[in-house]
Amino acid sequence: MLTVEGGSPIVVGDLVTPGAKRTIAFYAHYDGQPVDPAKWKSDPWKPVMRDGEGNDVDWKTAKTIDPEWRLYARAAGDDKAPIIGMLAALDALKANGIKPSVNLRFVFEGEEEAGSPHLAQYLENYPKILRPDAWVLCDGPVHQSRQMELFFGARGTIDLELTVYGPVKGLHDGHYGNWVSNPIVRLTHLLDSMRDVNGRILIEGFYDDVKTTSEAEDAALAKIPNVEADLRREFQIGATEGNGQSLNKRLLLPALNVRGIEAGHVGEKASNTIQPEARASIDFRLVPNETPDSVKPLVERHLEAQGYRVVHETPDAPTRMKHPKIVRRGLSARAHFA
Structure with missing residues (x-):
């Protein structure tokens, strides 16, 4: 548990692999956005599973799980779901007797939604812990195409x-x-x-x-599945901003x-x-x-x-x-x- 005066603690957990020379850190945050219960369909502090149409689902007795079902609760997706995903991955590694080739470090911040006001101080006070060989930021949505996605930055x-x-x-x-x-x-x-x-x-x-995008970046953007027509139908919008520019281009x-x-x-x-x-x-x-x-x-x-x-x-x-x-x-x- 890392602490600084006036800040919420950062939780750190290591899975050390004997002989490993590199450490990969996985970031997530355990805090959530402010909540107004009056604007929620259900109690935000009590998780509810719903299908794609917004209907409640009794998932505990369901024979199969529809991947389009969603769990509704305060901060369930942003950013507690990735934390559960990491824990499930660790369980899977252990169950299959797989040992990572690198040291794994899990870093969970508690002030991301407030603007991370103490993050710089944490980085300065704990350089050995918070300066791994690489970071994997687990704070983002599943791509709309439902394909696996690796992103290299966020605004x-x-x-x-x-x-x-x-x-x-x-x-x-x-x-x-x-x-x-x-x-x-x-x-x-x-x-x-x-x-x-x-x-x-x-x-x-x-x-x-x-900066303008490079040819390589434009080529990579062109390969991303085009889901814009589906999104317009889902959001029920007749037009988008940007004079016809693609969503992925606008995000840059x-x-x-x-x-x-x-x-x-x-x-x-x-x-x-x-x-x-x-x-x-x-x-x-x-x-x-x-x-x-x-x-x-x-x-x-x-x-x-x-x-x-x-x-x-x-x-x-x-x-x-x-x-x-x-x-x-x-x-x-x-x-x-x-």
């Missing part, structure tokens, strides 16, 4: 939280609409300035460090995803109010040569170029009075595996 992630401010208190739009600025409208325009409808990031300089580019917007209410809870603030949560996917440190100033300059005063705390009264457009910016980098 890194940097999170961005934006808060655009309006009046210090909610105001009736019948009295002040068209005179007091609406932070929800401003936020939507700000987001629109950062990304177009085809997924291209509009922040100046964002693609400067992006940076991306900006708007994860959520929060402001006011809709439906029965809606009110005729100019809200005090509007918030958006964004994640950027980064590719090789892009780093959190290279992206942060680009985002900051873009916000300023849209006329915003960028702050990092809730603005006080003098700041509100001095600057007509204010946005609070929060950036945090996740583990960067690009």
Whole structure:
């Protein structure tokens, strides 16, 4: 058990092969995404097996297991399933009397979904343990074709939280609409300035460090099974972003995803109010040569170029009075595996 102050522990287990000169480490994480039980069909803390149509299945009494059945529970797929897969593989090796030719090391992190804030410190504090000859990252989906897949990298992630401010208190739009600025409208325009409808990031300089693919890479991409028509039917979407570029090609580019917007209410809870603030949560996917440190100033300059005063705390009264457009910016980098 590896520990650092303030961080969740990293669990490490070794299977040593006498005489082996190399150590291969297998990575997974035991933490999961935040969960809102109200948005789940069943209790997220109680695993439920379902078929491809979403119907519950009594798998314990089933004579055969359909490979398209799925286990639904909090973090069941990301990333507890690979951990179970590793344990099953170890059982299979033992049952068949097979000894690995290398030392095996299993490293399970507990903060991946929070951005791995202590991972760098772990790597620095435990170099002998966390510097094996090679890493195998077991944190990804089965390919949609159901064929075995080996991937050589994943896009890194940097999170961005934006808060655009309006009046210090909610105001009736019948009295002040068209005179007091609406932070929800401003936020939507700000987001629109950062990304177009085809997924291209509009922040100046964002693609400067992006490498073009080589002929060998393009040839490898062309050999990946084409599952896009099936995916469109499954997702029930009439079109995709990217002006016809393939999914695999698009995955090699940076991306900006708007994860959520929060402001006011809709439906029965809606009110005729100019809200005090509007918030958006964004994640950027980064590719090789892009780093959190290279992206942060680009985002900051873009916000300023849209006329915003960028702050990092809730603005006080003098700041509100001095600057007509204010946005609070929060950036945090996740583990960067690009």
